[in-house]
Amino acid sequence: MARTRIAEKKQISIGRMLLNGAINIRQASRKLAISRNTVKSYIKKYKAFADGCPGGAVYQDGGIPVFKNEYPPNDKYQELINVLPLLIGLDKSASAKDVWLRYLAIYPNGYNRSAFCLHFSKWAKENKVVLRNFSQVLTIPAEDLKILKRWRKSSDRRKWERSVVIMESFHSKSAADIAIKVDRGADKVSDWIRDYKAKGIKGLEKQPRRANKDIINRIKEKRDNLVRLIHESPKLYGINRTSWFLADLSTTYQKVYGVYISGSTISAYLKKEGYVYRKAREVLTSPDPDFREKKDKIASILQNLGSKEKFFSVDEFGPFAVKMKGGRSLVKRSERKTFPQIQKSKGWTICTAALELSQNQITHFYSQKKDTEEMIKLIDLLLIKYQNEEKLYFSWDAASWHASKKLVSHIEQLNSDSYRLIHKTPLVGLAPLPASAQFLNVIESVFSGLAKSIIHNSDYTSLDECKAAINLYFKTRNNHFILHPQKAGNKIWGKELVVPAFKDSHNCKDPKFR
The missing domain is CATH 1.10.10 (Arc Repressor Mutant, subunit A)
Structure with a gap:
């Protein structure tokens, strides 16, 4: 046959x-x-x-x-059938593997393990011989049984499979029979039984995926490199476009970094960085032809900043009106928080501030305008506050009042030998940001945290009350970084967009919060 x-x-x-x-x-x-x-x-x-x-x-x-397959008996098979009662009689608690090893000791050229188990299982059923099943689940605690019953009724096939395996094994079903029921291999069924016996329910639960740190670091590096690229104009890389396309980013990335990234991967990375691609094309690209030079100058200053030197990121928050503001807050599902669209303002102001990067300290004041006079006022204030330093660097965006002739003339006067000799003030250095590159202005991240913490969901009764809240916010922040001088930012405050440190892959400004 x-x-x-x-x-x-x-x-x-x-x-x-x-x-x-x-x-x-x-x-x-x-x-x-x-x-x-x-x-x-x-x-x-x-x-x-x-x-x-x-x-x-x-x-x-x-x-x-x-x-049905029928195997004609041969001498080897007949030898096995004759010796099996003797092998079983030696130890009733033996496993099938133990019996096979004893068989090989008598017949070294006998059946291999798989063929032996096939004939042995058939013989054992015919002769009603039951061996000890080492892979059988012998006990199931009451708490585990509740979980397994819930899994068995679940629509999750993964949970259903494991519950069936454990409960059927507890009822003395063999791994082979259980494997047929759950449509899995007998080895996999045995693995689940072994895991349960060793670890309990935890052995059956889905284990968290172990992250490969090298892969994570490589992905992080790629994402940072992509953000650096979209900060720059495509024309700097010989692409005659005013904004980035995915295909252009893919080609340019391979040329610059020697690694190919598909357009779909680039899109996924940018989304994980918090950018919608259309928004990124409108906001994140600087048209400044001197973008690299200005960015590299700032990075060089910060890398070589002396112990008696300070670097300030400067900008204005506002103007903003004091009235009821919207925002995200905890409410009941059945409720919806609202605020009137048309309101009478209780006053308005502008907060001019400077963030000192090495110590994470904010200096600020309020005004009713954005012009050169306010910048001169801020510089003079910081010269007095940091009079013992040797040099102060100021970095701001390309607003007209940040580069006016009057401001440049005032700084030249401050740096003159006669003025410094009389007033004992440090030198003043400028490190302007590239045009339309507010995303590199570190203080924008602090302003975003301020807006979410103090301005959103607010309903101050007066301008003075609003200023008091802002003053307290900056005071608390400054005190924190005096006690904890290490870089902090979003991990400690949970509100600022990025760590308050200059980095060309950062996006410090979010238009939603201004």
């Missing part, structure tokens, strides 16, 4: 084809996903059966027979 064996359903399908007339071997092979030789083999079996030679067939499906 040939040893070809396929599923009963496939055998019945071949039988039906024969009953319905001629059978196309090629079509039957493709339909049933078996070889043509196997189809031919079963055609011969059915024809032999029709001629009155059943050959081990049994009737199924309303009269169509299916064929």
